[in-house]
Amino acid sequence: MVFDVLKYRAANKAWQEKYDALAPKAGDIAPDFELCDVKGQNPIRLSAFQGQKPVALVFGSYT
């Protein structure tokens, strides 16, 4: 178990540091995307909310 924590924690941290350097910061244009809902339907495009409402993005998973 300890080995798993060390292994996965190190891998996750390396991934975060690599991509966080490229991720948008305050003031940057937010990367646009279009994704479907849990049924694979009703595509939502981030940029569709421009000029309408601010958007709170919550990234996560069930685990």
Add this chain to the structure above:
Amino acid sequence: MSLHDLYHQYRDRVQFLMVYIREAHPVDGWWLGGGITGVVTKAIGFTAATDVYDPKTTEERQAVAGRCQSELKYEIPICVDTIDNVVNTAYAAHPTRLYLIGKDGRVVYAGRLGPFGFKPDELGEAIEKYLAAGQSKE
């Protein structure tokens, strides 16, 4: 303040959107459901699933996201990242992260890296400040 508290407080003025990304702790990865961690996570009422394998297709991920939505009675609208993790990567979001995007399409608040930097209170403060600034211009 929880995310759902924020959602209920601001949903009329802010579009909330969950982006369902790569699993944080799947059975076939960094699993938290076994051994001592399994006992501890149950004891503290951890609501995350401990029986999910890492999806191999976008459709599998959508199915897990649907299960999450129904079992947790998750009210925030969910969209699901594709299996190539393009959106997750663009936002360096794994395992959890919060952002606030302004009406002009620019980032207002970029939350720190999860899980320890996942701070709904900070998002709430950013929303309040953003909305207050908008009102003062009107």
